[in-house]
Amino acid sequence: MTRRFQPRDILSLLLLCLSSCNSLSFGNSSPPSRPGIVRVWAHAGQAAERQVLERQVQRFNAARTGTTVELTFIPEGSYNSQVQAAALSKDLPDVLEFDGPFVYNYVWQQNLVPMDKLISASVKQDLLPSILQQGTYRGRLYSVATFDSGLGLYGRRSQLQAAGIRIPQGNQDAWTVAEFDRALAALAARDPDKQVLDLKLNLRGEWATYGFLPIIQSAGGKANGSLNSPSAVTAMQSVQNWLKQGYVDPNIDDAAFTSGRVPLSWVGHWVYKDYAKAVGKDLVVLPLPNFGQGSKTAQGSWNWGITTNCSTPTCQKSAMSFLEFLLQPQEVLAMANVNGAVPGTKQAIARSQLYAPTGALRLFAAQLLAGETVPRPQTPAYPVITSAFQEAFANIRNGLPVKTALDKAATAIEIDRQDNQNYREVGRGDRGEGNPVRFVC
Incomplete structure (x- = not known):
């Protein structure tokens, strides 16, 4: 909700807001997650990508007791609009996939929680510098990714x-x-x-x-x-x-x-x-x-974040365990091998036929590893x-x-x-970028 609206956008949001008002109690927060269930939304990309992710969820669920991931695919063309609608109706999933540069807008809208204290040091250290750079906003890490991109x-x-x-x-x-x-x-x-x-x-x-x-x-x-x-x-x-x-x-x-x-x-x-x-x-x-x-x-691709709907320590721990499962070298390669993307971890790159030092696409991995890539603008104004x-x-x-x-x-x-007052943090002092002006039913 940070781009300059066209008339059709305003009408759509007003209708959505009216619809949400009919179904929500004022002042309620997001509905609590069901114990042991982690709701996950992902974009419906290539069929091969969907199949890999489905198998990864099956492997995770089979290997973990007490935690079950429920996966839902959302059409890519309307993905961001459906996330915005879910945020308005307070029905976000616990774990959300999104295109990398949108992380800053989602943080500004208070839809994501920081994961600095959730992610293990070894997993974080293995991530590509570009993924850490893309997922960090105002000094906090809000997203991780299993793959990056090359241009x-x-x-x-x-x-x-x-x-x-x-x-x-x-x-x-x-x-x-x-x-x-x-x-x-x-x-x-x-x-x-x-x-x-x-x-x-x-x-x-x-x-x-x-x-x-x-x-x-x-x-x-x-x-x-x-x-x-x-x-x-x-x-x-x-x-x-x-x-x-x-x-x-x-x-x-x-x-x-x-x-x-x-x-x-x-x-x-x-x-x-x-x-x-x-x-x-x-x-x-x-x-x-x-x-x-x-x-x-360029750098950046689809990322994973934990939403504010996943508000309890138990939910956040379970959500992070799923993301760390996806970041295991064999799981990173399972996805990268079907979509051709740069593996998101150093260990996976070392094992990749395409991106290892002798690989045909080593240039793309080398650019990411050496910091020769530039993230898209790291601001809530990105849309x-x-x-x-x-x-x-x-x-x-x-x-x-x-x-x-x-x-x-x-x-x-x-x-x-100017319309968004430089995206300042309303109620917490003007620190340059922060909370949005929200629609009120």
Whole structure:
């Protein structure tokens, strides 16, 4: 509830609020968890992911006495809205899965409890630094994850070499943006339609923020502070120039790279299996270009948190035991092996065929382990920031002057910040970010 509402949003929330008022007693807190039962919500992602999680729940329930996990899958497309509805009606589960950057908004809404004193030191130490960074807000740990993500460039080695293009080995020798511009021109000169780069323009929503906000960060900008700085404008002008030069395949069929139409694809870890099948040993994985302040890349994926509905020490202990079960190396790999994501623990990475030092996707793991990734903005305002940046990217793609597009996004973010009084902690002093202004029935 931190983004700037559209009229349809306000109407939906008012109807939801009226519905909730008819079913709740005023002043009641969330209904207590049933003894021994841990209610868990997860997103209904790929079928293989659902099957793995279902088997993990079965293994946990069989191995534990006195605790039973009840798993419910929620459609991914409406996941956040259903969480918000459950929060309003005080019917959150005990354990909640959510996309990583939403943790700060959920904490601000008082929907999550800190787990610093619940998680064991050994499990916490094994987590990737990126997962700890993403799950920490105002010095407290609120979420953990069994996997993380990787973002980079996939290329066809033979075509890059034929065009005389240097192949970077890692973030330290990533192409500068000027080198990347020359590489695109060299590849285009050898291509009949000059379309040589796939930016996954067929994807919508969160992809724009995940895939392209690292450009702003590589240029030295920040999404919640200098989104429209001169360096950020210059960086995004490079992207607009790629589009204007005709270097970018629109990828309507999602086959620009696998069909061989383009030799470069800007995308994440999840395409590796399809790309490796299509390209074979000619496939190379590369870091994103350096836009001035070093090559930056994205991080973050689906996380787990314990909700305020799980309010008793017994419930919280049981919930944490389930999450620690999921973080065992064999369980981490069970999920990572089907979704292709970067395993969320150091032990699991060491055992992974894809991400161990000799693995084909070692670059992604190395970036996460070395702190060369940047989390999406760590603020309750994230839903507004991502929406504003998505709109800005669409405007830039459609030819609007970059500064105009980024100014518009920065203004929307600033208005939201003012509307929410900088997300201060109401009733506990203004410490910058905190509790929300809530709808009252």
